[in-house]
Amino acid sequence: MGELVFIGLGLFDEKDITLKGLEAARDADAVFAEFYTSSLRGTTVETLELLIRKPIRVLTRKELEQGTEILEAARDRRVALLVPGDPMAATTHVDLRLRAHTAGIPTRIVHGPSIVSAAAGLLGLQSYKFGRTTTVPFTTNEFRPTSPLEVIGENRERGLHTLVLLDLTEGGEFLDPREAMRYLLETARERGSDALTQETVVCIVSQVGSSDPKAISGRLHDLLRRDVGRPLHCIVVPGELHFMERDALIKLAGAPKDL
Numbered sequence: 268m269g270e271l272v273f274i275g276l277g278l279f280d281e282k283d284i285t286l287k288g289l290e291a292a293r294d295a296d297a298v299f300a301e302f303y304t305s306s307l308r309g310t311t312v313e314t315l316e317l318l319i320r321k322p323i324r325v326l327t328r329k330e331l332e333q334g335t336e337i338l339e340a341a342r343d344r345r346v347a348l349l350v351p352g353d354p355m356a357a358t359t360h361v362d363l364r365l366r367a368h369t370a371g372i373p374t375r376i377v378h379g380p381s382i383v384s385a386a387a388g389l390l391g392l393q394s395y396k397f398g399r400t401t402t403v404p405f406t407t408n409e410f411r412p413t414s415p416l417e418v419i420g421e422n423r424e425r426g427l428h429t430l431v432l433l434d435l436t437e438g439g440e441f442l443d444p445r446e447a448m449r450y451l452l453e454t455a456r457e458r459g460s461d462a463l464t465q466e467t468v469v470c471i472v473s474q475v476g477s478s479d480p481k482a483i484s485g486r487l488h489d490l491l492r493r494d495v496g497r498p499l500h501c502i503v504v505p506g507e508l509h510f511m512e513r514d515a516l517i518k519l520a521g522a523p524k525d526l
C-alpha cells in the first residue's frame with residue numbers, strides 16, 4: 268500500500284523541518300521536493316539530502332501540477348513531498364492531495380513553520396486581525412492585476428491587516444518589495460483609490476526564520492528609499508491597531524511614533 272506525505276520544510280534552512288517531518292522523510296521510499304512556491308534561502312538540496320540520507324528529486328511546477336510521476340510512485344510506495352513553509356499554506360497542493368485521494372492513495376500532512384503565522388508574530392501583530400492574504404505578481408504591460416490593491420482596500424475598510432506575499436520565479440528571481448509597493452501605488456493612482464498612499468504605514472519582513480530576520484515599518488515613501496535586506500521578503504499592511512500592536516510596531520520594527 269502506498270502513501271503520499273506532504274512535509275513542511277519551514278522558513279529558512281534545513282533545521283526548520285520538524286522532527287516528525289524528518290522522521291517521515293527518512294522513512295519514505297522516495298523523496299520529492301518543490302521549490303517554486305517558495306524557497307529556502309539558507310540551505311541547498313544537497314544539504315537536505317545529507318540530512319534525510321536520501322536522494323531528492325526536485326520537481327518543476329509543470330511536473331508537480333501534472334502529478335503523473337509522484338502519483339505513480341505513491342501507488343505502492345511511501346512517497347514524501349517536501350514543500351517550503353507549511354505545505355498547504357498559500358499553495359495549491361490540495362489539488363494533488365485530492366487526486367491522490369481519488370486514486371485511493373492515503374495522504375498525510377506534516378506541518379511546518381509558515382510565513383503566514385511568522386510574519387504576524389515577528390511584527391507583534393495579532394493573527395486573528397488579518398484579512399485575506401494577497402500576492403503581488405511580476406507584472407508586464409499586458410498583465411497588471413488590480414486584485415492585490417483591492418484585497419488591501421477591503422481589509423483596511425474592515426480594520427484588518429493584510430499579508431502581501433511576493434512572486435518568485437523558478438529561475439530564482441524574487442520580486443523586490445519596493446517594486447511591489449511602487450506597483451500598488453501606481454494601481455491606486457490609476458484607480459483613484461486611497462487604499463494605499465505614500466503616507467500609508469507599511470511593514471516589510473525579510474529572511475524570516477534565519478538567525479537575523481528583519482522587520483521594518485514606516486511610511487511607504489520612506490520604505491521605498493530604505494535598504495530592505497535580502498530575500499525572501501513579504502509586506503504587511505496594518506489595519507486598525509490594538510495599543511499593544513502599535514507599541515510592537517514602534518519598538519520592534521521602528522514604525523513612526525505618531526502611528
Ligand SMILES: C[S@@+](CC[C@H](N)C(=O)[O-])C[C@H]1O[C@@H](n2cnc3c(N)ncnc32)[C@H](O)[C@@H]1O
Pocket residue numbers: 278279304305306351352353354355356357358380381382383431432433434435472473474475476499500501
Ligand atoms: C507562495 S508563499 C508560500 C508560503 C509557504 N507555503 C509557507 O507556509 O511559508 C511564498 C512567499 O511567501 C513569502 N515568504 C516565504 N518565506 C519567507 C521568509 N522566510 N521570509 C520572508 N518572506 C517569506 C515570500 O513573499 C514568498 O515569495
